[in-house]
Structures are given as structure tokens and as C-alpha cells.
Amino acid sequence: MEKILIIEDEGIIRQSLSEMLGFFNYEVICAADGKAGLAAARSASPDLILCDVMMPEMDGFSVLKELRKNTGKITPFVFLTAKVQSDDISKGKQLGADAYLFKPCKTTDLLKTIREVLDKNKQEA
């Protein structure tokens, strides 16, 4: 099973996403903040990271920036966020995000994006 790490400070969204992704046969691990997410990304080796932007102490941009410092395996990274300004989108892409999705995001769109990113990563590997 493909493993997805969800980094999201809102508990209910974490729960909702977990349930939904689980329903579609993804293994899901969760982190409630940026620091925990970074640690989980390094230890659990997920196939894809689904990350919020606005989180206390360490935001999603910082998590991605830290992750991309590693020169080893690059885990696909998708932002799922309520920050919908064009500057935020540009920043996310510049940091190396594979996709930038807005909340609320349709389940079909989310699943489609996750699939595309995973497949692309497999091809490149």
C-alpha cells in the first residue's frame, strides 16, 4: 500500500482526510504540526506528503524547505491549504511542491492529483 503522510494542525481535517484516503486503500500516517511532520517524513518514509501551509511554529513552506535540503530521496509533496493567494502558490511551487490544492478540495480532484504525482514520481524513479 502506498503510504501518505498528512501534516495538518486541524484535527477534524486530519480525521476526514485519513478516513477518505483509507477508504481508497492508502496507508495514512498523520502529524499535527510541522515539526512532527518533518520527523515523520524522515522516519516513516512516506510515498507522498500531503501538507497544510498555515501551522503554528513551523509552517508547510518551512517543512518543504527542510525536506528539500536532503539530497537523497525526494518525497512527492502536495500542499492542501486555505492560503489561496497567488504569491503563496508561487512560493509553494518555487520551493519544489509537486502540486498546490485549495481547501475545500473535491475528493475526486484530490485523489486525481495524488495519483498523478505518485505515478510521475514512479516514472522518474
Place this chain on the structure above:
Amino acid sequence: MNTVAVQGAGPTIEQLTLLLNNVSHAVLFESPQHEILFINNNFCELFGIPVGPELLMGTNCSQAAEQSASLFMDPDGFVKGIRKVYTEGKPVSNEELVMHNGRSVYRDYKPIRTETGLSGHLWIYKYTQELRAILQEVQTQKNFYEKLLNNIPADIAIFNSRHQYVFINKVAIPKEDLREWLIGKDDFDYCRLRNKPDNLARCRREYFHESLKSGDMVEFEEENPSAEGKKVHNLRRFYPLKEEDGTIQNVIGYGINITRIRERENHMKQQEQALRDLVDSMDQLVVVVEESGSIVYANPRWCDLLWKPGPADPEKKLASYLHKGKEAFVKQLQHFFEKPVQQHRHARVSLVPEDGKEHILSYYIASFTNLQEGPKRLAIFFTDITGQLKAEKELRKMAKEERNLNQLKSNFLSMVSHELRTPLSIILSSAELLEMFAGTSDGQKGKLVQTYTGRIVQQVDKMTQLISEFLFLSKVEAGKVPYHPQPVNLVVFLQKLLDDMYRPWRDGRAVDFSVKGEGQLVMGDELMLTHAFSNLLNNAFKYSPGQPSPKIRLAFYKKSWEVLIADQGIGIQPGQLKKLFQPFTRGANVGTIEGSGFGLNIVKIFVKMHKGKIKVRSSEGKGTAIQVSFPCKRT
């Protein structure tokens, strides 16, 4: 000639006779009864008497005179003159008589009196060329000085010690007969002649007596009406002529017409007063200072500003009233006194008057560059800018508050948008999951669940859209959507927009597009233009359901380009037209047609950024035409 001594130790008759025969004049001495007592050779020669003087002794002189009258150009005058002399008994000197032979003689007469009475009549006829020359010279001189006196542009008169006229020039009295009449008379006589009040004469008399008494020149001014009724000003002087013994026999009086000078003075005084009134009425405080810093003049603003009644104290220096900026002000003044320039850039100083409220004044210094005499002075013009500065400070504060408010609003909207998205995400994902689960169950229940979850998803979409638009509107209003003009091929741009979104629209209608004029590149922001035209086209389609396709026409003119979007839809009510471009406003006739109410507000802002204008024509029930025109900025 005094009494002749004929007896005693004096000369003999023969000696006297010899003497008198050798004088150059013609001499005749007759008795009171007109018998000739003595006659000399020159007399006989002059009158052409053929016999010697000794033969004429004792003859009647009157008869001889009448006989001799014919020798003269005016014989009657000659005889009358003699008779007059006999009658008056007064001496005569240098009476000129012209003879037929062209000779002029000058006649003297003197009655000779002794203790006993009249001894006789002495006649002397002088006819030497020398005397004539002297007399002519005297006459010439007299004429010269009279001409001089008559041509000096001043009233000139000479008075005796009794203030009677001895001489008066033409300037004073042009008429000769009046001048002659005045000789020997005074101003009181003149006033009586002219039937005028004598206050003028009295006034002159007073000054005359003053000059006699003091022996010095006395000056005074007279104001009299002219013949035309205008005021004439004369400056008059009495100048006493002192004799060698210190007595005053004559006084020269002269007057100069100073009417024009007085008029000019009055005019200048009026101008000066007008300028003073102007300075006094100025809103600025005007202060004139001397080099010591003392105040020479301050206009009435002084009292207003300093809460001090009355004029400025000349003993107190201007600097003593000043507060902040005083040192710089004093330096500026000193610099100006050393090197005056016409203008000076405005500087500031503060002043604290009696009421204790500080006033900030802006000032500039001007020097009186034309003042060559007297102490140097500077004028300082103060403008009270206290109120202005206060207003500026208020404005800056308000602007800052507004900026803060805008930032607060922006932050609030951003936060609200962000926070609302989270619950919407949950609603959406839950509804979608329900939809998925409902899809697995059969029957009516499953279908119903799908219907309801479908509605939830749809409304979440709408709310998300609304949040996005709302956030976008706030960004646009805050000026955070930058205007980036680029060259745009309008025909290509619009074609693409229409092909992507309106051919067809969701209800199957396709927009009708036409171009008028020659296409050209213009400067524009494609994102803004896309948003604006999409909004207008969406409205055209939305508000004309079931009607023919809306039309869009692009037109190019010399100095502008236009887009006209017209539909045959529900139109806009007349009362709604004015509020059309205000946010959160929708027409009362929109019914169930959806809309956020601020799309047109954003369109208006984007059109304005392109320096464009929007015109709307609409008829309720018939349709709407929106014309957007832009100035042509060709690339």
C-alpha cells in the same frame, strides 16, 4: 542846489557869472515875477537866442518861453510843463524834452527859497551826450531788471515800510493799469477794489510786521481759489532790505506757486495711505524692524496674534517675542542687514503670546532696497501656519488610521477566508463520502441521498466561489492587484476569450462577435481585461435566458477603442442604474438569477485602471447595452 551867497566874503558877481558860463549846462534863473535874473551862453545857444545873455537880463521869461516852444517837438507840452512846475512849485529832475533838431535835453527845475520866501526859479537844461548816455544806460538797466523781475516765474513785489506797493511784477498782476494803480497802495486797497473780504490782507500784514520786527525773512503758505475755482497754493516770503544804518526802508515780497507740488504731495500721501491700508488689511503679520531689532511698525495683526491691545512697543526687540527658531531668525536678520536680497525662502519660528498658546509662523524677509537715506530697515512677513500644521497632522493621523484600518480589513478578510475554508472542506469531503456510500446502496433512498449530497456539494462550491470573489474584491479595492500593461492584440485576445468560454456558453448559446475599424495593438493588462469582459459577458448571458445570443462588438477609432456588449434580457430598472457599480448591489428584478453583487464593482475598478469609461443603456424587459471605451495608447 542850495541858497546862493551873493554878499560878504564870497565870490563876486563877475566870478559867478564866469563860473556859470563855463558849466556845460544851459542855466536860467528868473525872479518870482518871471524876470530873467541870470542866463548863460549855453542857454542862448540851446534856444537859438541871437543876442548875448547880458541883453536878456530883466526881460520877461514867460514870453521867451512861449517863443521858444516851437523849438520842441511838443511845443504845448513844453509850455504846459513850465506852467505846471510854476503851479506845483516842486522840483523836477531829468525831464526829457525832444527838440526838432533831434536833440534831447533833460530839464531840471528848482524853486530857490530863502528865509524871506521864494527868491526865484532855477532852470537847468542838460544836453550833453555823456549825460544822455548815462541816463540811457540807467534806463536800459532799469528795463533789464524790470524784464528780469517780470519774467521770473514768481509773484514779486517791493514794499515800502508801510507795506505799500513800490513795485509789482507782471506775474503777480498781469494787467498794466492795475499794476500802476497799485503803486503807493496796499492789499487792503486791493481787496476793497475787488470787493473781497480782507482776511487775506490782514494775514499778510501780520507776516509783514513780523519780518519788519525781526529783520529776518518770514515764510508762510497761502491757499486761495483761482478764477476757475481750483485751490492754488503759494509759498510766500517777506525779505526785509536793511540799509547801512540798520533801518528797513523796503521789503521784498515774493511768492511761488506750489500747487503742483502740494498736489503731488497729496497724491503721494494718498498712495502711502492706500499702501498702509493694504498692509494693515493683510492677513499676514507685517513687521518692520531696524538694525537694532527694534520694531518700527507692525500692522494690526500684531494685536490679534499677540493678544496685546495697541501698537508694538518700539523699545522691545522683535526677537524677545519669539520662541523656537529665534536664534536662526536673528541670524537671518543680521545676514539681511549686511547683504540684502530681494527674496528669502520661508523659514519657521514660534511665538508665544499672552494667552500662552504657541503659534507657529512661517516668515520671509524683504529689504527696502530703495531707501538710500536714513537707517536700514527690513520688513518681515509672518503667516500663522499653526492651524495648517494642526490640520496636516490630523490628516496624516487620519491617513495612518485609514491605512491601519485597510490593513486590518485586509487581514480580517484573509483570516475569514482562511477560517471558512476549513469547515467547508469538512462539509465537502463528508458530503462526497456520503455520496459515494449512497451510490453503493440501491433504491430510492440511495437516489435521495445522492440528490441531497449533490446539493450540499453544489452549495459548498458556491460558498467557496463567493469567498474567493470577496477576497479578490477586497484586494482590488485595497489596490493590491497591480496594473501591468503589456501590448495586447485586442482582436486575438477577445477571440480567444470567446472561444474558451462563450462558444458555446453553458446554455448552448454562442456569442456574436464583430469588429469595426482597423485592428491594432494597445497597452492593457490581460488579466484585468479578461476578468472585466468575462464578467460583462457572463451577466449578458445570465440575465437574458431564452433570448437571442448577446452581441459583443470591438471598435477602433483614432484616439480610442471600445467594446460594446448588448443583450436582450431583463434589463435594469431605471432607479437601479445609478447603483449598478456599487458593491453588494443587485437589481430588484433579478429573481432567481444568481450573482454575488460585486462583479460590476470590480469591472469598474479595472476599467478605471485603464483610464477607461463605462456607459450603460438599459430598458427594463428589453435588454441592456454596456459600452466600455478606452483611450488609445498605441504601442
